Amino acid sequence: xxxxxxxxxxxxxxxxxxxxxxxxxxxxxxxxxxxxxxxxxxxxxxxxxxxxxxxxxxxxxxxxxxxxxxxxxxxxxxxxxxxxxxxxxxxxxxxxxxxxxxxxxxxxxxxxxxxxxxxxxxxxxxxxxxxxxxxxxxxxxxxxxxxxxxxxxxxxxxxxxxxxxxxxxxxxxxxxxxxxxxxxxxxxxxxxxxxxxxxxxxxxxxxxxxxxxxxxxxxxxxxxxxxxxxxxxxxxxxxxxxxxxxxxxxxxxxxxxxxxxxxxxxxxxxxxxxxxxxxxxxxxxxxxxxxxxxxxxxxxxxxxxxxxx
Numbered sequence: 001x002x003x004x005x006x007x008x009x010x011x012x013x014x015x016x017x018x019x020x021x022x023x024x025x026x027x028x029x030x031x032x033x034x035x036x037x038x039x040x041x042x043x044x045x046x047x048x049x050x051x052x053x054x055x056x057x058x059x060x061x062x063x064x065x066x067x068x069x070x071x072x073x074x075x076x077x078x079x080x081x082x083x084x085x086x087x088x089x090x091x092x093x094x095x096x097x098x099x100x101x102x103x104x105x106x107x108x109x110x111x112x113x114x115x116x117x118x119x120x121x122x123x124x125x126x127x128x129x130x131x132x133x134x135x136x137x138x139x140x141x142x143x144x145x146x147x148x149x150x151x152x153x154x155x156x157x158x159x160x161x162x163x164x165x166x167x168x169x170x171x172x173x174x175x176x177x178x179x180x181x182x183x184x185x186x187x188x189x190x191x192x193x194x195x196x197x198x199x200x201x202x203x204x205x206x207x208x209x210x211x212x213x214x215x216x217x218x219x220x221x222x223x224x225x226x227x228x229x230x231x232x233x234x235x236x237x238x239x240x241x242x243x244x245x246x247x248x249x250x251x252x253x254x255x256x257x258x259x260x261x262x263x264x265x266x267x268x269x270x271x272x273x274x275x276x277x278x279x280x281x282x283x284x285x286x287x288x289x290x291x292x293x294x295x296x297x298x299x300x301x302x303x304x305x306x307x308x309x
Contacts, residue, residue, distance in 0.1 A: 026163050028074070028089045029171075036084035037300040038179035038307065040171045041077050043089040043187050044099045044164065044250065045070035054096050059145045060137055063279075067138030068095045070189040071274050072281065077187050079293035083300050086171055090164050094134070095143060097156040099164045100186075100248040101125060101132035110135050112147040132161065138191075172254065172261055181260040181307040183224060185299065186250050187292075192271035194244065208238040209272060213247035213265035219255025220262040223306045224299075228264060231298050235291055262307060268292075 046069060050062055058065065074089035081087055090099055104119040107126045110133065115121065129136030133153045137143050168184070175182035193206055210232050214220040229239055247255070247265045255263035270276050273288040299306075 026091060026160060027167055028087075028091055029167055030081045030087045032081045032084045032086060034084060035086065035175075035178065037303050038175045038181045038183060039085040039296075039299050039303045040168070040175060040182065040184045041080040041085060041087045041187060041296060042168060042184055042250070043070065043074040043077060043087070045090070045094040045188055046072060046074040047090045047092045047094070049091050050093055051096065057146065057148075058143050060141055060143060064141060065093065065095050065137055065143070066279055067276075068134070069093055069279075070187075071270065071279050072285070073187050073189050073268065076268065076273065076285075076289050076292045077185075077296060078289075080296050083293065083297050085296065085300055088164075088167055088171065090160075092160050095137050096133075097160045098130070098132050098134055099161055100188075100250050101130075102249055103132060103157055103161060105131045105249075106133060106153060107131050107135050110144065110148055111150050111153070113150050115150055132157070168250070168254070176260055179304065181304070182262065183220070183299070183303050183307060184250070184254060184261070184263045185228075185296070186248075186263055186265045188245075188265065188267045189270045189274075190245065190267045192269050192276060207244075207269055208240045209269050210237050211240045211243070211245050211267040213242055213245045213251055213267070214263075215247045215251055215255060216242050219247055219251045219257070220264045221257055221307055223309055224262060224264055224303070227298070227302060227306055228266070228295065231295055232291070235294075260307075 048069065050065065055062060077087060102120050104116060105123055105126055106115055106119050106121060107129065108115050108121050120126065125131060133156060135143060172182050190207060190211065212225055212229060214225045225241065229241065233239055245265060245267050251263045251265045254261055268288065273282055273285040274280065275282055
């Protein structure tokens, strides 16, 4: 199980850095007035604050970079604190630093100097251009106009990646202390159509409404996955489990049911709530937001029962 110390904010507090203030925006942690269930809602890929030096290093426009975002997922699950559970969201974009990767999952071809000996340079995600510092944006666009120094990656790990995981790790520890168990619902969105080069399959094919990833049962109690699947199906959703997404680093690293920590990854089809080209919220946004609030409310009511059963 993850462990470590984390500064705890008072109940009801919002932890974030103003997007217009000097210095980088890192994360947004919104706590409920009363934490009533062993549930944590996380949105690691919905950040929209693009550091100026990052924008200066890329040949892509901000709008092109934004196509890699899990747009507005933090808003879709924004009811969590009102329903009695904390919400953690990264405010920086995944194209800058992807917290759903190993800390040294890096592509050596991107760097002008040698990577540390412990770097994971051979993972399928690195091969796809999607390491902790991604090489490719949406539609397989090269992000950088130049090679990076490893010091640039290390600065992102220190300033963005590690604070996010310190916050998530701290929430896990706090939930275990308070409830004895913990469930992280790790929330993402996916393009409505898989790219032809997608190493996970689905290339060129339309996707279902939601994909649940529990590492094929290894990261989460089957009762939780089944309950989320049943809830969404009851609302008319088309569902799939573990394909094409079975769970990323957060699911694999934190999901240790034997120690009381469970993680379920939720992928939402973007076509349900956003125009995938303009990134404007569509007419379906409110319905998906209400559906997510209902799902979180159901889990807040039943998580203890599902994990202890």
